[in-house]
Amino acid sequence: MEEFIKKNLLKAKSFHPFFEKALNEMLLAGGKRFRPKLLLGVVKAYNPLLLDNAKYAAFAIELIHTYSLIHDDLPAMDNATLRRNHPTLHVTYDEVTAILVGDALNTYAFEVLSKAPMHSDIKIELIKTLSENAGANGMVLGQAIDCYFENKKLNLEELKFLHLNKTGKLIAASLKMGAIIVNKPDLAQKLYDFGLKLGLLFQIQDDLLDLLDESKTGKSSGVDKNKNTFVTLLGKDEAIKKADTLAGEIETELNSFDENLKKELKKLLKSYLYRHKTLKEGK
Numbered sequence: 001m002e003e004f005i006k007k008n009l010l011k012a013k014s015f016h017p018f019f020e021k022a023l024n025e026m027l028l029a030g031g032k033r034f035r036p037k038l039l040l041g042v043v044k045a046y047n048p049l050l051l052d053n054a055k056y057a058a059f060a061i062e063l064i065h066t067y068s069l070i071h072d073d074l075p076a077m078d079n080a081t082l083r084r085n086h087p088t089l090h091v092t093y094d095e096v097t098a099i100l101v102g103d104a105l106n107t108y109a110f111e112v113l114s115k116a117p118m119h120s121d122i123k124i125e126l127i128k129t130l131s132e133n134a135g136a137n138g139m140v141l142g143q144a145i146d147c148y149f150e151n152k153k154l155n156l157e158e159l160k161f162l163h164l165n166k167t168g169k170l171i172a173a174s175l176k177m178g179a180i181i182v183n184k185p186d187l188a189q190k191l192y193d194f195g196l197k198l199g200l201l202f203q204i205q206d207d208l209l210d211l212l213d214e215s216k217t218g219k220s221s222g223v224d225k226n227k228n229t230f231v232t233l234l235g236k237d238e239a240i241k242k243a244d245t246l247a248g249e250i251e252t253e254l255n256s257f258d259e260n261l262k263k264e265l266k267k268l269l270k271s272y273l274y275r276h277k278t279l280k281e282g283k
Helices: 002-007 019-028 034-046 048-072 095-114 120-134 139-148 156-181 185-209 230-234 236-254 259-269 275-282
Strands: none
Touching: 002 019, 002 048, 019 048, 019 095, 034 048, 034 156, 034 259, 048 095, 048 120, 048 139, 048 156, 095 120, 120 139, 120 156, 139 156, 156 185, 156 230, 185 230, 185 236, 185 275, 230 236, 236 259, 236 275
């Protein structure tokens, strides 16, 4: 996947002194690539011959995710200074550059998808799924609620709604897009629902990880102190308990998948399902 990303970086040839470098800086800074790996894991489970073609869709998801992080770190939102062990773009350059880089990565995602060597019907379904879950009824909606209700307390159901949109839907879309590529419409909804639950677990874990020093997480810590998180609402211990329960449910559901899919997803989720355990007893 890393080689594919490097070969398909966004180009913007002009006399601007640094815009093209800034465009790709956060992509090249690394990251877990968790969402692309989910998509590719589903494809590998059912049709490994499609993996190279599927990398276009996996890259599109990574572009959307990276743009969202760049915008999330802006002074108007979290005002974070570190991401992927790298200074955030508005710190390295300026706020305008960070906004425009995010815009460019967002739109480039759909250009990449349009060029995928797949049947047009499949590409349309992929574009539809990604845009629905990344946009006004998905990730962007979650971000809007998150920002508006800063310093205003939400209840638990409202908090779940926020994070199912902000975090869960892009993870769910990654799994569903894998099912679309391998022509498994019957599996697509099941994987989507599984992904929503997985996204909620990830958000609880991220809220807990915000308690750690940034040298351990590679991103700014303490930026959520005025926001609605599972830690601020439930407290650290209850948030860990909730993560434990959710991880157990996900593991049970994972074991219900057929052998190939279970094998691929278990490899990906092994180090993630119980990562919140490191926070127990101050570890």
